[in-house]
Amino acid sequence: MKRTQTQADQRSAIQSGAQSKRKPFTVGRRELLSAGAAAGGLLAAAGGASRVLAAEPLPVPPQMKVPGRTFSGYGQPAKAEETVQRFLTKPYGDIGGGSGNSQTPIQALNGTITPSGLHFERHHNGVPDIDPAQHRFVIHGLVKRPLAFGVADLLRYPQVSRIHFIECSGNGSRGFLPEPVQAPAGVLRGMISNSEWTGIPLSVLLEEAGIETQGKWLLAEGSDSAAMSRSVPMVKALDDAMIGLYQNGERLRPEQGYPMRLLLPGFEGNTNIKWLRRIQVMDSPMFTKDETSKYTDLMPDGKARQFTLELGTNSIITRPSLGMKLEKGFHEITGMAWSGGGRIAKVDVSTDGGVTWHPAALQGESHPKAVARFRMAWEWNGTEAMLQSRSTDEKGRVQPSRKMLIPQYSAGNTYHNHTIHSWHVQPDGSIRHAYA
Numbered sequence: 399m400k401r402t403q404t405q406a407d408q409r410s411a412i413q414s415g416a417q418s419k420r421k422p423f424t425v426g427r428r429e430l431l432s433a434g435a436a437a438g439g440l441l442a443a444a445g446g447a448s449r450v451l452a453a454e455p456l457p458v459p460p461q462m463k464v465p466g467r468t469f470s471g472y473g474q475p476a477k478a479e480e481t482v483q484r485f486l487t488k489p490y491g492d493i494g495g496g497s498g499n500s501q502t503p504i505q506a507l508n509g510t511i512t513p514s515g516l517h518f519e520r521h522h523n524g525v526p527d528i529d530p531a532q533h534r535f536v537i538h539g540l541v542k543r544p545l546a547f548g549v550a551d552l553l554r555y556p557q558v559s560r561i562h563f564i565e566c567s568g569n570g571s572r573g574f575l576p577e578p579v580q581a582p583a584g585v586l587r588g589m590i591s592n593s594e595w596t597g598i599p600l601s602v603l604l605e606e607a608g609i610e611t612q613g614k615w616l617l618a619e620g621s622d623s624a625a626m627s628r629s630v631p632m633v634k635a636l637d638d639a640m641i642g643l644y645q646n647g648e649r650l651r652p653e654q655g656y657p658m659r660l661l662l663p664g665f666e667g668n669t670n671i672k673w674l675r676r677i678q679v680m681d682s683p684m685f686t687k688d689e690t691s692k693y694t695d696l697m698p699d700g701k702a703r704q705f706t707l708e709l710g711t712n713s714i715i716t717r718p719s720l721g722m723k724l725e726k727g728f729h730e731i732t733g734m735a736w737s738g739g740g741r742i743a744k745v746d747v748s749t750d751g752g753v754t755w756h757p758a759a760l761q762g763e764s765h766p767k768a769v770a771r772f773r774m775a776w777e778w779n780g781t782e783a784m785l786q787s788r789s790t791d792e793k794g795r796v797q798p799s800r801k802m803l804i805p806q807y808s809a810g811n812t813y814h815n816h817t818i819h820s821w822h823v824q825p826d827g828s829i830r831h832a833y834a
């Protein structure tokens with residue numbers, strides 16, 4: 399860990415320096431052993447990633463000789479981690495500074511939950527400034543009792559907490575370009591974030607309003623100046639849809655839809671309407687601008703496919719990844735896997751470009767339509783390697799290769815690329831994005 403290059407490397411260097419000089423990768427070793435004897439054996443054979451202790455006794459560092467600084471009302475990440483930032487894409491520059499997206503720096507994170515300040519963003523006309531005391535949310539259309547709620551009204555309802563990802567259907571769109579873009583994982587597939595959301599099951603509010611028998615779809619509309627609006631099938635609304643009020647324990651961030659948003663777990667990000675102002679129950683889809691001119695898949699026969707709502711099985715190795723430089727010996731290959739279809743059932747990892755696959759360990763409890771963390775021990779022998787991950791969800795759907803998926807669309811398509819991602823490790827330890 400001498401030649402650290404990225405934030406993730408620095409963070410891990412700090413952690414191993416602080417706590418694990420004598421017992422490197424203690425936690426990892428236990429998890430790897432439970433995942434399979436081969437992995438634990440590999441770590442022992444590779445001799446871990448520790449350094450031999452240089453001097454005894456340990457020198458006393460300066461901060462142990464002065465009182466520490468005072469505390470504050472709202473915390474910030476460590477100073478040395480300041481460079482862990484979202485990647486900003488502003489296609490219209492300052493003319494439309496609110497329009498565009500930011501991507502989560504997934505290459506610098508670990509675990510499964512995305513810190514709220516690093517949640518990816520997609521705004522079609524900026525973040526509206528909403529006074530929660532004035533905001534109203536309405537359910538109307540084909541209902542027996544049209545209802546209006548203020549934020550304070552909603553906060554009185556029983557709530558549920560669930561872990562789910564939100565992913566933009568444009569995540570991975572750069573992968574449709576003819577040549578692999580050389581950029582970190584966050585730029586290439588960082589429009590995915592995973593949070594604990596707390597709010598009210600939409601079914602509770604719809605039942606209260608009383609859906610008329612013709613009510614088969616609903617329209618959800620945001621109160622931003624894009625008036626983002628999408629049609630949602632009633633089956634989804636009555637299944638696991640919720641009105642999100644809290645994100646990772648605190649009220650929603652403005653960027654995530656404060657004071658309330660629609661959450662449609664596993665459905666393409668666009669349908670998760672932020673700054674939600676109304677839901678209209680209808681007998682058919684509305685065919686809004688956001689589901690006709692955009693968010694359709696361009697097919698090879700010149701037609702466009704609408705309502706590809708459920709997101710595919712996806713995964714990406716976040717470490718090692720582009721921007722890091724490997725030393726020979728032991729490394730943990732780790733990354734994120736997720737599917738709009740439910741839980742992640744397994745993730746296989748290849749280090750030889752898909753010739754052989756090995757089951758990775760899945761960490762922690764598995765939640766449906768949530769990011770799973772996978773890990774696999776690896777010893778890098780200093781020669782070229784092609785790192786890939788391939789996820790399978792509980793419906794048995796397997797993450798497709800580029801060869802399988804790309805020809806299913808026409809050249810101009812930008813949505814729903816969930817193909818297997820490849821990192822090409824060079825003999826000098828640097829890493830490139832490759833199409834394999």
Ligand SMILES: Nc1nc2c(c(=O)[nH]1)N[C@H]1C(S)=C(S)[C@@H](COP(=O)(O)O)O[C@H]1N2
Nearest residue numbers: 518519520521522566620626654667668672
């Ligand atoms: N009102 C409103 N809702 C919106 C959007 C928007 O621009 N306005 N963008 C959509 C898109 S395209 C995505 S991918 C998700 C992104 O959610 P996030 O910004 O919280 O990550 O919000 C969706 N909901």
Ligand SMILES: [Mo]
Nearest residue numbers: 566567667668
């Ligand atoms: Mo999106």
